[in-house]
């Protein structure tokens with residue numbers, strides 16, 4: 001059986017988990033086994049409706065103490081759940097919480113793990129998972145050599161797929177261990193789309209000259225419903241917050257569309273964005289290295305091109 | 319207060335990535351090795367800052383690797399840290415690596431174990447989490463701020479769309495990322511001092527690998543950029559909608 005970990009925040013299931021369900025369901029079909037989910041805590045989503053992503057059964061440990069993430073506690077509860085359900089493969093989203101617990105659960109289950117998988121495993125001869133390595137500059141095909149296997153999947157690599165179906169919900173009772181951390185403050189950036197969950201990203205570099213010029217980036221992001229990002233020197237100079245820094249030493253993103261404005265395309269920047277499906281580069285220097293990694297490009301001054309592009313997109317949506 | 323900082327050796331960020339032996343081995347020819355930036359800039363420098371604030375802090379560094387990892391561990395010692403341990407085995411299997419570190423950690427009774435958020439070569443983000451599983455310790459991942467207060471640490475960590483601050487009772491494991499500390503450059507005094515700091519080499523414990531690398535591939539090259547004139551943004555919008563189906 002394939003067991004998919006369903007991650008929630010603020011009692012809402014994350015989009016990355018819907019993708020993990022779609023992936024886990026496809027894998028279960030490939031292996032000829034059932035696709036089941038495990039949810040810790042309580043959510044407001046329609047749980048039977050998870051069937052439309054391919055989930056056949058959901059095990060829920062419906063204890064409100066689990067509405068706050070605690071890596072050690074979640075590791076123990078998930079390990080017990082996986083053992084009780086006799087799972088042969090566990091699937092996680094390679095999101096922030098998945099990174100914190102999937103390897104620990106693997107260790108507890110004596111399972112081999114591949115994190116950051118890009119596609120369904122090849123199960124024709126063993127169990128081989130492809131993942132990105134060297135910050136997106138290459139792929140590795142890795143065999144998992146243990147009976148139980150754990151995979152965490154890169155966000156936006158598989159997509160969310162829907163079908164007809166409804167899923168059974170079963171309560172699972174597990175003794176919750178004592179909390180190992182105490183959350184004292186939470187700060188959410190209101191009204192912004194989290195970068196790692198975004199389908200569309202508009203990113204600005206040093207070519208924008210200063211923080212006072214970010215209005216044109218934000219306007220474009222707004223008409224598209226995109227998240228905003230930036231290059232490292234931009235966040236190092238405090239023009240933009242650190243969490244917007246993408247690249248090898250920042251956030252790695254893989255949206256459907258990445259628009260890079262006034263960014264030269266240094267190798268360390270590309271390492272964080274080269275899994276994007278479509279890359280658009282707007283740069284006044286035709287020799288900027290970013291054009292070599294781009295699908296579409298405009299050689300021009302951002303201060304002229306961006307407002308025109310924003311207006312054109314607005315018009316096309318009207 | 320005893321800190322253990324995990325240090326990994328990775329290719330320089332500008333390295334050309336290539337493979338040999340029928341795409342089954344990373345080609346190390348001409349590769350410059352650096353300390354994994356997350357281990358160095360964030361985990362190690364934050365540990366050094368804590369020692370500067372409280373001289374009762376001792377810092378041990380640990381690396382899992384063969385003799386060719388020594389220049390990297392000496393460089394880390396030049397930045398700061400009291401002594402280093404090298405566990406003499408090269409492995410691409412996170413479980414093997416984490417098990418070696420866990421064995422050292424058990425012996426050393428550390429209060430705090432720090433790792434970088436991931437290495438820039440395998441990007442697995444596994445070691446901190448695996449250590450928490452192996453040692454049954456609390457784990458706070460993707461931390462961008464941390465202060466110590468007696469036997470608790472106050473840690474700020476990234477969550478989707480924001481940050482959360484939490485308190486954790488030591489011993490604990492924390493993985494570090496940007497925000498934690500500022501990059502430093504070793505000075506002459508540090509480099510001289512590092513030469514005589516203890517670097518203990520220990521033999522690995524026996525553990526069975528759980529994964530094996532079959533082969534590597536390079537991503538297919540982009541077919542080439544389509545340029546659109548700066549005064550024809552409507553054409554770009556059309557291409558993005560109709561051809562790329564980007565929105």
Ligand SMILES: Cc1cc2nc3c(=O)[nH]c(=O)nc-3n(C[C@H](O)[C@H](O)[C@H](O)COP(=O)(O)OP(=O)(O)OC[C@H]3O[C@@H](n4cnc5c(N)ncnc54)[C@H](O)[C@@H]3O)c2cc1C
Pocket residue numbers: 204205206207208230231232233234245246247248249250261262263264265266267268269272282283284285288300301302303331355
């Ligand atoms: C170890 C290491 C790790 C690193 N990690 C990262 C990382 O994670 N992320 C990252 O981004 N960088 C990283 N860097 C830095 C990287 O090497 C580059 O220095 C950086 O990405 C450059 O940022 P930029 O493109 O914004 O600025 P620049 O390189 O200065 O480029 C500015 C661009 O703007 C263009 N421009 C100027 N004016 C205009 C205009 N009016 N209209 C349009 N275009 C204009 C210019 O032609 C130029 O191409 C790292 C470096 C090192 C050494």
